[in-house]
Amino acid sequence: MSDPDAPSSTGDSPTRPNGPRPNVLACPSPTTARFILLVVATLATGLFVGVFVHNMVLGDRWQREVVACASGLPYAEAEGADVLTTWQAWAECTADAEHRRAIFAFAGLAVAAVAAFVIFKRSPRRLERRRRLRPADERFAAARQRFTELSHAAGLTRPPTLMIGPATQRDAFSYGLPGSQRVVMPVAALIRPQCPEFTALAAHELAHVARRDVTVAWAAKSIGYAVAPLLLVPALLAVLTGELSLLTDYVWRAVLLGAVVTLTRAAILRSREHDADLLAARMGSSVPELSAVLAQMPDMRSRHLRHLIANHPYAHRRIAVLDNPASIARASFVDAAAAAFLAGLMPYLIDLVVVPLLTGTAGVGVTDLVAAAVMGPLVGATIGLASWRACLVSRVSGAAVHRGPVAAGVLVGFLLGEAASLAQYGPGGYHPHPSPLLLSVTALSAVGATVATVGLGELWADAAGRLPSARSFWLTAVLVPGLLFTATLWAAMKVQKSLEWGGWGMASLTLTDYFARPTMVVGTLVLALAAAWPIWLARRDTVTPAWLLESGTGRSWPATDRPAARFTVIAGLLAGTCGAAVIAVFRALAGAAADDAQAAQRLYSYVFLAGAVAAAATITVECFWPGRGAGAALISAPVAAVTAMAGLVVINTLLGGTLTWTFAYDIGRQPIGLALLSQTFALSIVAFLPRGRRTSRRIGLAAIVVVATLAILAASAVITARDVLVPIAAKSIASGEPRPLDEDVACGSCRVIGPVTGHANRQYW
Numbered sequence: 001m002s003d004p005d006a007p008s009s010t011g012d013s014p015t016r017p018n019g020p021r022p023n024v025l026a027c028p029s030p031t032t033a034r035f036i037l038l039v040v041a042t043l044a045t046g047l048f049v050g051v052f053v054h055n056m057v058l059g060d061r062w063q064r065e066v067v068a069c070a071s072g073l074p075y076a077e078a079e080g081a082d083v084l085t086t087w088q089a090w091a092e093c094t095a096d097a098e099h100r101r102a103i104f105a106f107a108g109l110a111v112a113a114v115a116a117f118v119i120f121k122r123s124p125r126r127l128e129r130r131r132r133l134r135p136a137d138e139r140f141a142a143a144r145q146r147f148t149e150l151s152h153a154a155g156l157t158r159p160p161t162l163m164i165g166p167a168t169q170r171d172a173f174s175y176g177l178p179g180s181q182r183v184v185m186p187v188a189a190l191i192r193p194q195c196p197e198f199t200a201l202a203a204h205e206l207a208h209v210a211r212r213d214v215t216v217a218w219a220a221k222s223i224g225y226a227v228a229p230l231l232l233v234p235a236l237l238a239v240l241t242g243e244l245s246l247l248t249d250y251v252w253r254a255v256l257l258g259a260v261v262t263l264t265r266a267a268i269l270r271s272r273e274h275d276a277d278l279l280a281a282r283m284g285s286s287v288p289e290l291s292a293v294l295a296q297m298p299d300m301r302s303r304h305l306r307h308l309i310a311n312h313p314y315a316h317r318r319i320a321v322l323d324n325p326a327s328i329a330r331a332s333f334v335d336a337a338a339a340a341f342l343a344g345l346m347p348y349l350i351d352l353v354v355v356p357l358l359t360g361t362a363g364v365g366v367t368d369l370v371a372a373a374v375m376g377p378l379v380g381a382t383i384g385l386a387s388w389r390a391c392l393v394s395r396v397s398g399a400a401v402h403r404g405p406v407a408a409g410v411l412v413g414f415l416l417g418e419a420a421s422l423a424q425y426g427p428g429g430y431h432p433h434p435s436p437l438l439l440s441v442t443a444l445s446a447v448g449a450t451v452a453t454v455g456l457g458e459l460w461a462d463a464a465g466r467l468p469s470a471r472s473f474w475l476t477a478v479l480v481p482g483l484l485f486t487a488t489l490w491a492a493m494k495v496q497k498s499l500e501w502g503g504w505g506m507a508s509l510t511l512t513d514y515f516a517r518p519t520m521v522v523g524t525l526v527l528a529l530a531a532a533w534p535i536w537l538a539r540r541d542t543v544t545p546a547w548l549l550e551s552g553t554g555r556s557w558p559a560t561d562r563p564a565a566r567f568t569v570i571a572g573l574l575a576g577t578c579g580a581a582v583i584a585v586f587r588a589l590a591g592a593a594a595d596d597a598q599a600a601q602r603l604y605s606y607v608f609l610a611g612a613v614a615a616a617a618t619i620t621v622e623c624f625w626p627g628r629g630a631g632a633a634l635i636s637a638p639v640a641a642v643t644a645m646a647g648l649v650v651i652n653t654l655l656g657g658t659l660t661w662t663f664a665y666d667i668g669r670q671p672i673g674l675a676l677l678s679q680t681f682a683l684s685i686v687a688f689l690p691r692g693r694r695t696s697r698r699i700g701l702a703a704i705v706v707v708a709t710l711a712i713l714a715a716s717a718v719i720t721a722r723d724v725l726v727p728i729a730a731k732s733i734a735s736g737e738p739r740p741l742d743e744d745v746a747c748g749s750c751r752v753i754g755p756v757t758g759h760a761n762r763q764y765w
Contacts, residue, residue: 020544020552022396024325025278026470027389027477031271033381034339035216038264040378041342042116042223043109044349045230045257050108051352052234054101056241062097069093102357109353112230120222124176131169133184136162143185146193147202154206154283164190172201174208181214196285200293203280211279213272220265227261253420257345262309264338269311274321274328281322282550291319308334325550326397331386336409337416339382340446344417347371347442347493368493376486377478383410383450384481385474388457392473395461395557396548401627403454407687410450414443438496445492446485448680451687453481455622455631456531462628463534465542465557480530484634487523491515491677505727512607512726515673524638524676531634535565564625568632571617571707572639578711579613579640580647586719587651597728605722606648609715610641610671615682616710622686624703630686633679640711641675642668 055062069090127133136144144162151159160174161182169186176182183205189198208214231254238246281287297315307314313321321328350371358366383406390401418439460476467473494514498507539562544554583606593599614637621636622629645667653659718725 019398020396020554021550022326022329022393023548023550024329024389024393025275026547027392027474028385029271029275029328029389030331030335030382030385031213031216031268031275033378033385033478034264035220035268037339037342037378037382038220038223038261038268039116040374041257041261041345042227042230043112044346045227046108046110046112047105047349047353048108049111049230049233050105051101053108053237054104056237056243058100058104062101065097066094098355099357102353105353112226115229116219116222116226119225120219121177123218123222124180124182127175128163131165131184133163133165133182136164136185136190140164140190140193143190143193143198146198147183147185150199150202150283151206154203154210156206156210160206160209172205174205174214175218176214178215181209183209196289197293200280200285200289203283203285204276204290207276207279207283208272210283211272211275213275217269217272220268224261224265227258231258256341256416256420260338260341263334264342266309266311267335267338270313271328273313274318277318277322278325287322291322294319294322324397326393326399329393329397330390330399330401331383331406333405333409333412335386336383336406336450337413338409339379340410340413341417341420342413343375343379344414344442345421346375347418348421350374368490368497372486372490372493376489377482379446379489380449380453380481380483380485381478383485384453384457384477387450387454388460388473388477388481391454391457391461392464392548395464396544396555401454401458403451403627404688406454407447407450407684411443411447414446415439418442438500441496441499442489442492444684445488445677445680447687448683449481449485449488451630451683452484452634452680453631455628455633456480456484456534457631458628459531459534459538459560459631462558462560463537464548465545466537467545470547476530480527483523483530484527487520487527487676488680491520491673492680495677504724508604508726511611511674511677512604512670515677516670517673518669520673520676521669524672527634527676528638531631535560535568535632560628561625564628565632567624567703568621568629568636569639571621571703572614572636573643574704574707575613575617575620575636575640575711576610576643577647578708579609579644579715580651582712582715582719583609583644583648584651587655601722601726601728604726605718606645607671607674608722608725609718610644611674611678612714612718613644613711614638614641614671614675615678616640616714617707618679618682619686620703620707620710622683623706630683633683634676637675637679638672641671641678644715645671 072093140162147162148159160176161180163182163184164187165184167187169184170188172183172185172189174181174183183202185198185201185205189195189201192198208217234250235247235254238244238250277290281290294315347368351367354367354370387401387403387406393399394401457477460473464473494510495507498510538560541559542557544557546554593602617636617640618633621633625632646664649659649664649667
């Protein structure tokens with residue numbers, strides 16, 4: 001969550017900046033996406049509680065059934081064992097036990113959802129009884145009339161119900177369910193409906209209603225009340241069953257999850273207050289009136305972390321935001337860390353449901369895709385909206401956009417979230433404790449996706465002057481980062497699980513084979529188009545879009561840096577060409593492959609080489625086009641990878657191989673998905689380096705030398721390490737007769753060579 005309540009670095013009495021006033025409400029704040037993330041995390045906690053109850057009640061039975069299934073399997077330790085058949089037999093045998101566990105998990109999810117809904121539904125009545133609230137009667141007819149006028153000014157066709165409390169009440173607030181929302185005003189303000197204080201308070205609360213965030217606020221509070229009892233259930237069961245040794249491992253996870261939920265909920269409530277202040281200043285009240293009312297409120301200037309859990313921002317901070325709205329258009333470390341932490345909890349928890357539910361079916365392998373499809377759009381929308389809005393508003397305010405704190409927050413959040421995942425705790429847990437090295441795979445890929453998201457935000461901010469409305473910008477800010485995080489996290493989780501279950505041999509196969517699927521290829525190409533389109537739109541100067549200005553005159557909106565944009569493609573082509581040159585030199589020195597096993601090793605090594613030159617192009621583009629280069633690398637990375645493999649096709653043809661469209665397509669698409677993962681890992685390396693201010697004049701010979709040098713070094717390193725990167729263990733193959741894929745199964749640390757066996761062009765690799 002962004003930290004809008006942190007003390008200002010420029011003092012507590014900021015002055016309004018000269019120039020136009022940006023309309024920061026043109027783009028939605030990340031509040032809604034963050035709220036959805038909070039809801040999903042709460043439901044995921046319910047999943048865990050359901051599984052934990054199953055393990056405590058039926059854990060022994062589940063263990064006996066699973067052990068019986070395992071003991072009946074025909075394990076073979078010899079090289080070439082039919083692992084796939086063994087796994088399928090085990091899945092079919094344990095299907096009933098796993099389905100039973102899935103039922104418990106869904107029951108826990110239902111309990112979490114019902115508990116939060118009941119608390120939310122009963123909150124208005126309980127609040128009215130506790131605070132003695134009642135509708136304003138005829139004594140306040142003038143106030144009701146003025147309130148109705150302000151409601152129409154706020155765009156509300158049906159004014160909310162005006163409520164009052166006891167005479168001692170000093171605060172105004174809004175509450176209620178959808179369709180029956182109410183606004184509470186202090187009696188002292190109601191008796192003077194024409195005074196600025198009444199106008200400011202009423203306009204602020206009506207802004208909440210107009211923005212439809214009253215439901216979000218009270219639902220967020222209800223979720224907080226529902227999470228605490230849920231987290232107590234496992235601890236209570238452990239005490240009742242005498243499993244006290246489990247408490248130590250559980251308590252720190254529960255406390256950490258509870259703390260993050262509390263921080264996220266508080267951030268949702270704080271950010272909505274700033275949004276309501278800014279909207280109220282434009283519909284019935286004004287900045288001076290609101291500032292005067294806020295100045296009369298009790299203020300706290302905590303130098304500690306107390307402001308992070310406050311539901312309302314401090315008065316001095318609200319005044320500062322009214323004076324300078326651009327100050328809230330940013331994403332912070334805490335914002336990114338909270339979103340990443342909640343997302344890091346989800347994959348293993350989703351596994352606990354999806355794996356048992358699909359055990360015994362052909363769809364059991366989609367668990368990573370389901371997890372990525374759930375958390376990718378949520379994290380992408382949260383970080384994308386915050387960072388893209390910051391990039392956009394910075395064009396008007398002149399403030400710098402800092403990606404380092406956001407990237408650091410994502411790194412810390414994912415590491416803590418994965419390590420604290422409740423799915424790793426409890427008897428009969430599905431996943432073991434992975435090592436920190438394995439956890440870092442997904443975390444680093446998320447960092448790279450974050451840097452690329454900020455880079456895309458810079459590119460689309462350049463093109464904002466050509467967009468017809470704010471909606472065109474913020475919808476893209478939701479969809480494109482969501483796709484980027486979904487694809488990146490799915491790939492990273494696939495690699496992480498491959499390392500965990502089968503070591504580097506399985507991970508190597510995943511990296512070079514699995515990511516060549518059409519879905520990954522199409523996703524990578526769509527992301528490249530999402531980076532190319534704003535560069536094309538921003539090819540000419542324009543002016544500040546009217547929808548981005550609240551007041552003031554628009555300024556010149558500079559076009560994108562054309563030499564840098566051209567270098568994006570040039571860097572990819574040059575890096576790929578250097579990679580192809582390394583392949584040609586290696587083929588000339590090493591000669592033809594001795595057998596099918598060596599041919600397979602070479603082919604998959606070339607795929608790794610394509611990923612390596614994609615990383616080289618990414619680093620170069622980001623270094624010579626700081627900020628925007630991270631987004632533009634979505635173009636240069638696949639261009640570099642495809643160019644390198646196109647070089648392989650040319651070499652194959654020159655040596656006498658057969659050139660067909662099928663062969664060219666199969667070879668060309670092989671590294672595209674890997675290029676995306678290589679790009680994110682490369683960006684994670686440069687994420688925390690200071691960004692320079694290089695201009696187009698410096699993109700010349702130096703840039704060409706750098707990209708060529710990096711590409712040659714990376715490609716040469718892959719060729720040198722091919723025995724490590726692509727371990728091969730092939731059976732003897734009858735000459736002249738290609739063997740089916742399932743007859744060439746590698747050992748646990750080696751690779752399947754079936755796709756290469758009998759290939760017409762294998763002798764030219």
